[in-house]
Amino acid sequence: MEELNLAVVYYSSTGTNHQMAQWAEEAGKSVGANVRLRKVAETAPMEAIEQNPAWKEHYEKTQNIEEASTDDLDWADAIIFSVPTRFGVEASQFRAFIDTTGGLWAQGKLVNKVTSAMTSAQNPHGGQEATVLSIYKTMAHWGAIIVPTGYGDPVQFASGGNPYGVSATVDENGIVGDIEDAVKSQARRTVEVAKWLKDGQGK
Template sequence: MPVKLAIVFYSTYGTNHQMAQTAAEAAREAGAEVRLLKVRETAPQEVIDTQDAWKAQQESSADVPTATPDDMEWADAYLFSSPTRFGSVASQMRSFIDTLGGLWGQGKLANKGFSAMTSAQNPNGGQETTLQSLYFTAQHWGSIIIAPGYTDPAIFASGGNPYGASVTANGQPLSDEDKATIRHQAKRLVEMTAKLIA
């Protein structure tokens, strides 16, 4: 049976969407069944409409399904990707997480692989604390954290974050180094989860 992987992202300007797409491609290559999912936008539309890049990202991801608790129950593993906001995840991602109390209470998020990715406008913009805050949540669920660690040379080439892929968002496409890190992380998550469910 293939690993069932839910890749859940929030993306204001497109970086985390690109990251999630890169991870989905790599995970499928590793044999996983993947659901690429965005979380619901909670910002008022009139605010989004004042920023061209935000509105463009909303339009470019219009066909991406919105994550639900059913997707979380379905999956064997999770890969979350969120921009950092003041050292933690974006409020849109936190709002989705806050809908999962019922599943958590039933133990349906436990014993599943979990990994996380993030971005910020600068390398010291809270990327590591954002990843750690997602891992704190996963620990409460009883999920099994599968961080990339220093398990591939790609980690060093992209800045050396062992907690998860972390990209300096500059409005440009992902670099080859960033893509390599993301691909390694996604494949490692699939491989380790396959061992968990064997």
């Protein structure tokens, strides 16, 4: 078995997607992948962050996490993205990062990356599926391999059954329900698919 590199790239203002990314990191390691957990750089001005105590606290708490770079994408065989929903699409911080990938794209280095995406939103129907699908549009432009969650693992029914990628609903107490197993299942599946492709073995 060759080495398998997984990059878990997330953006989070108030911690939800950070938590989901950590679960994905844990699951990736549990199936033997080398994992890089990376946060997308903050682009909002400090005045905005400081107006929201939860945002400020999370921002300060995660200063030690390395920021995502295009090198992480180049290094990775598999990439999992976790990004909050903002008005029905991904947070702009994530789009700013994606907009730095033109060089890799031009060299064809994003082709066949094995990718999967997760999100969170305040409302179950507030754009969760739309956000994951929006990320997948970019993956199509990359020529990446998209790994949806589907319904192959029953744990996905328990987490709301978003077949595109796990999505969390968040209220004032944090993530609603227990989606940890669903996130971990998605991460393991993404790594498995990447392994099949890397080893040239089908299932």
